[in-house]
Amino acid sequence: MSRVWIYQADRFLEESEVKEIEKLSAEFVASWTAHGTPLAGKITVVDKLFLVVEVDEAVALVTGCSIDKSVHFIKGLGEKFGVDFFDRLWVAYIDEEGKTALVRREEFEEMVNSGKVQEDTLVYNHLIQNSEELASKWKIPFSQSWHYRVFK
Known part of the structure; x- marks a missing residue:
């Protein structure tokens, strides 16, 4: 089982940005270590909105330092592409057409x-x-989510 972190952008990425992020992510993961031990990680862009970071801890355990390295890398991506992957005031959901949608927290509450x-x-x-x-x-369904407790 892999450990997972999800980073949500504050806007949808362009296809060219996705390709470059995937390339840079592969380079980062190839050199990502925990106390000198290579990590079995991967970073995937999903729906042009999310960065899914995974590490197979059966191979090597992540450490505070290795997590800090990944956060620094994600922040660098944000600076390079003008995207905030740490703004928690956005809510992503599946709209009535079955597509991923992104709205500000206030709009979601409305x-x-x-x-x-x-x-x-x-x-x-x-x-x-x-x-x-x-x-x-x-x-997951809204009724089973933390969103339900916050917005209902």
Whole structure:
């Protein structure tokens, strides 16, 4: 099982940005270590919005320093591409057309209050911590999410 971190951009990335981020991420992961031990990691761009960072801890455990290196790398990507991967005031969800949508927190709250967001509306749960949760608990119904407790 891999350890997982999700970073959500504050805007959708352009296809050219995705390609360059994927290239830079592969280079970073190839040199990513924990106390000199190479990490079995990968960084994937999903839906032109999310960076999914995974490390197979069966190979080598991540450390505070290795996590700091990845955060520094993600911050550098943000600076290079003019994107904030650390702004938690954005909410990502699946819209009525089945596409990933991104709105400010205030707009999402208005959508909840107006009934546009239903209990079965899928939202992205960035509190997941491992590959098993990534597969089963990343996109979950609004009624089962932390969003529900905050916005209802």
